[in-house]
Amino acid sequence: MNKIKIFDTTLRDGEQSPGASMNIAEKIQIARQLEKMGVDTIEAGFPVASQGDFEAVKRVASEIKKSSVCGLARAVEGDIKRCWDAVKSARKPKIHTFIATSSIHRKSKLGMTKKEVIQNAVKAVKKACSFCKDVEFSAEDATRTDPEYLIEVVRAAADAGAKTINIPDTVGYALPAEFGELIKRIRNSLPEDVVLSVHCHNDLGLASANSLEAVSSGASQIECTVNGIGERAGNAAMEEVIMALKVRKDIFGEISMDIDTRQIFPTSSLVARLSGMQVQRNKAVVGANAFRHEAGIHQHGVIKDKLTYEIMTPESVGSKVEALYLGKHSGRHAIKERLERMGVDAGKIDIEDLFERFKKLADKKKQVYDDEILTLVEDQIGSVRKIYELDYIHTLSGTKTVPSATIRIKINKSGKKSRVIQEAAVGDGPVDACYNAINKVTGIVPVLVDYNIKAVSRGGDSLGEVTIRIKEKEASGEIQGRGSSTDIIEASALAYISAINRLKVLKSGKGGGRLRANL
Ligand code: KIV
Ligand code: ZN
Numbered sequence: 001m002n003k004i005k006i007f008d009t010t011l012r013d014g015e016q017s018p019g020a021s022m023n024i025a026e027k028i029q030i031a032r033q034l035e036k037m038g039v040d041t042i043e044a045g046f047p048v049a050s051q052g053d054f055e056a057v058k059r060v061a062s063e064i065k066k067s068s069v070c071g072l073a074r075a076v077e078g079d080i081k082r083c084w085d086a087v088k089s090a091r092k093p094k095i096h097t098f099i100a101t102s103s104i105h106r107k108s109k110l111g112m113t114k115k116e117v118i119q120n121a122v123k124a125v126k127k128a129c130s131f132c133k134d135v136e137f138s139a140e141d142a143t144r145t146d147p148e149y150l151i152e153v154v155r156a157a158a159d160a161g162a163k164t165i166n167i168p169d170t171v172g173y174a175l176p177a178e179f180g181e182l183i184k185r186i187r188n189s190l191p192e193d194v195v196l197s198v199h200c201h202n203d204l205g206l207a208s209a210n211s212l213e214a215v216s217s218g219a220s221q222i223e224c225t226v227n228g229i230g231e232r233a234g235n236a237a238m239e240e241v242i243m244a245l246k247v248r249k250d251i252f253g254e255i256s257m258d259i260d261t262r263q264i265f266p267t268s269s270l271v272a273r274l275s276g277m278q279v280q281r282n283k284a285v286v287g288a289n290a291f292r293h294e295a296g297i298h299q300h301g302v303i304k305d306k307l308t309y310e311i312m313t314p315e316s317v318g319s320k321v322e323a324l325y326l327g328k329h330s331g332r333h334a335i336k337e338r339l340e341r342m343g344v345d346a347g348k349i350d351i352e353d354l355f356e357r358f359k360k361l362a363d364k365k366k367q368v369y370d371d372e373i374l375t376l377v378e379d380q381i382g383s384v385r386k387i388y389e390l391d392y393i394h395t396l397s398g399t400k401t402v403p404s405a406t407i408r409i410k411i412n413k414s415g416k417k418s419r420v421i422q423e424a425a426v427g428d429g430p431v432d433a434c435y436n437a438i439n440k441v442t443g444i445v446p447v448l449v450d451y452n453i454k455a456v457s458r459g460g461d462s463l464g465e466v467t468i469r470i471k472e473k474e475a476s477g478e479i480q481g482r483g484s485s486t487d488i489i490e491a492s493a494l495a496y497i498s499a500i501n502r503l504k505v506l507k508s509g510k511g512g513g514r515l516r517a518n519l
Contacts, residue, residue: 001256004245005040005221006238007197010271011060012043012072013235014225018478020275023502024056025381030226031060032345033270035067037263039238040221041094046072047086048079054086061090068092068134075099075124084131095128096166098138101145101153118153122160129161137162138199143174147182151189164195164221169210172203172233176213187218197221200236202228207236212244215252226271227279227286239264239285239317247312262318269371273378276467276480278452285317325369328362338370344377353380361463364486369457375465375484387412387504388442388497391420395430395489402426405433407493409441431492438493442500446470449478453488464488466495472503479503 011027014020022030027044034042044060045053061069069090073079075097087093099110099121106112112120121137128135137157142150154165167186169179179200187196198214198221200207211222228237242264245255268286272279281288291314293302301308326334332355339346357376362368392408406424423440427433431451439445450469455462465484471477479502483494 001254003220003256004215005195006242006257006259007041007043007221007223008034008039008225008238009043009223009235010225010229012045013231014229014275016231017229017234017277020229020277021480022274024059026274027056028059028063029381030271030274031064033267035064037267038258038260039067040258041068041070043070043072043096048073048082054082057086058089061087061093065091068094070094070096073097075120077127080124080127093132094134094136095132096136096138097124097128098140099124100140101150102141104144105141114149118156121153121157125157125160125162135162136164136166136197138166138168140168141170142167143169143179144171147185151186154186155189158190158194164197165190166197166199166223168199169201172201172207174210176206176209179210180213180217183214183217183219195221197223199223201231202233202235208240208244211236211241215245227268227277229275229277239268243285243312243317261316265318276469276482291319325367327367328359338373349377349380361486365461372456372463375456375463379482379484385501385505387501390493390497393434393490393493395433397430403428403430403433405430405437407434407437407441430489434489434493435496438496444500444503446472446503456484461486464491466491468495468499470499479506
């Protein structure tokens with residue numbers, strides 16, 4: 001059977017999506033889920049980019065046992081050493097080093113001749129091999145590189161010891177037929193035991209198509225991200241390439257992959273929640289409408305035989321989650337048991353805190369659904385030190401009223417006694433009024449970049465989840481905040497406060513602010 005390796009880069013390229021940065025606890029949670037799903041490699045970050053990236057890769061490396069854990073490094077000695085320090089505790093460590101090969105990148109970015117790029121690539125691969133058995137080399141912007149020269153570079157990297165050669169379509173420029181031809185040529189130029197990998201971006205909406213064409217042309221590893229998140233228009237979506245390989249066995253033949261496809265949907269939801277990058281409703285495989293049949297004629301067909309309009313079942317991608325629920329009489333034991341059933345390691349979370357928040361929620365609504373419990377867990381995992389804590393909120397709004405908010409916030413500064421500050425403000429609406437009042441308390445006036453709200457479960461009493469992105473000023477990086485409550489104004493305030501807490505932690509340097517290295 002033809003083995004196709006799945007190399008997940010959600011925590012590295014995916015995290016390079018504007019506004020998608022995750023904290024260490026969130027990255028570990030995603031890494032555990034990716035391992036459970038069965039991916040071969042988890043690219044956990046770019047260790048030299050920041051102290052936070054380094055710590056995250058290191059923590060993922062020491063947690064993950066089955067998948068190999070990889071870090072990215074430019075073809076620079078310092079990057080490679082830093083990367084090794086981050087991944088070396090992994091059971092299966094991997095170093096991924098890269099250099100750009102296209103003439104535009106060589107001239108405008110690197111200022112190197114063709115010969116110098118080859119020399120640097122070889123030197124980097126040798127250095128990486130001196131630390132680690134498993135080394136991957138990428139020729140950045142490969143698809144805009146002269147193919148003859150590209151082959152020269154990747155052969156040199158393979159001769160220097162790279163076990164995997166990766167061909168990135170860095171700017172999403174390739175079309176399937178030409179990419180397939182390129183992959184065939186490269187496959188024929190490399191020793192058989194070298195794994196040929198592809199890494200496609202989605203600027204023309206072709207990332208999955210190009211990755212699949214590459215498999216037909218001899219590639220045996222696909223680099224992809226959950227929900228297709230990533231730089232600009234994103235990367236090849238993992239769920240799309242995996243399901244295409246499974247569904248179209250008639251074209252690809254029997255392919256062996258270690259993936260449990262029933263974990264696709266839970267993984268997608270987790271990444272959407274923690275990255276703040278919502279999945280569009282009509283997204284292939286994991287969108288809310290992916291298995292919904294609306295037209296009467298379709299419904300009629302599906303009732304008679306699902307295969308009339310379904311090429312895969314929702315169950316096969318784990319999308320039909322049992323609508324089980326717990327209520328206010330449920331105890332800690334029931335919650336622990338439910339968490340285990342949903343694949344959450346109850347030993348790794350603060351059950352008392354979760355139980356307290358569950359009880360508050362169950363008091364407000366009859367039934368607490370699994371998704372809502374997961375939201376409470378994720379709120380806990382994603383939270384950073386609570387410098388600002390919401391104590392009380394009151395808003396006023398209506399068609400003939402100027403929206404206003406009164407807010408009381410507890411301020412917990414380390415080494416100082418907590419104090420409570422109350423402020424009031426008006427705004428364009430109750431949420432805006434709340435945010436203005438919070439700004440007065442904190443003295444921080446960030447730019448609100450994005451605001452999203454969704455119902456976690458069903459019914460008018462559903463837990464509402466708000467995800468926002470802020471930046472401190474026009475030119476600074478985006479920070480995400482999340483909050484949930486049955487009251488959407490409270491959820492909005494909690495999301496804003498959580499983003500401000502993250503901003504404070506990043507500024508204090510204790511959260512490892514991401515200083516993106518020049519890729
Ligand atoms: O898109 C790209 O070229 C990359 C490389 C670093 C593999 O992400
Ligand atoms: Zn990329």
